[in-house]
Amino acid sequence: MPLALNHLDTGGDGVPLVVIHGLLGSADNWRSHLKQWQAERRVIAVDLRNHGRSPHAPGMAYADQAADVLALLDRLEIPRAHLLGHSMGGKVAISLARLAPDRVASLIVADIAPQAYGHGHxxxxxxxxxxxxxxxxxxxxxxxxxxxxxxxxxxxxxxxxxxxxxxxxxxxxxxxxxxxxxDYPAIMAPPAGEGAYQGPTLVVRGARSAYVTDAMLPALREVLPRAELETLDAGHWLHAERPEAFQAAVNGFLARQAG
Incomplete structure (x- = not known):
């Protein structure tokens, strides 16, 4: 059964932007970005299971985490949303986009590829x-x-x-x-779902990060064939290191979408 996730909600009209943090992060980490984005649209930042103020439960599989976020959208009566996920949250977002593409208006993936990674924590x-x-x-x-x-x-x-x-x-x-x-191995695993997400996609990576290298791009485009690529002069926490550049990349992409 999906968990009832804690979340921050700026309120507002239109298709909302749902922000999903990375491993050991939380919705609170995105408050400064929410303040900027809320002028243009409704923004919802979630605490994933076992993070922030959300419930603790066994299992970190991406299908389960995507189901948690989908249940939150249902609870908030949101039929479609733009998804933004960083690192582990990017894999959750990709999973949701593959499993329920009709609920995703567009996808923004911050410094992660849809593949398995080695242990490093x-x-x-x-x-x-x-x-x-x-x-x-x-x-x-x-x-x-x-x-x-x-x-x-x-x-x-x-x-x-x-x-x-x-x-x-x-x-x-x-x-x-x-x-x-x-369940750390599940976090290092590829996203859930099969095939490609065919919707509009932005991948923002850090030039000083090893999470999305040029060698990974062919496999990335098999899963995200419509991906636009933006590279920032930053490491893995690019949204914290280069907040203005990150916001500009996200804002420019969202401005090109219908909702």
Missing amino acids: DSVFAALRRVREGRPASRGEADALMAEHVDERATRLFLATNLVRGEDGALALRIGLDEIEA
């Missing part, structure tokens, strides 16, 4: 487990615990967005870390 999971075990009283203490496993401060700051103050006063994780780790 062991240190991140170790850092989060260390925080959970250490029960830090402050964000400074949490950062020090994470630094035992993750050197990059920018990554630690991103992970810290998953911390909340518990009833005992200690900082705790709001994500379903055990559920995410247990």
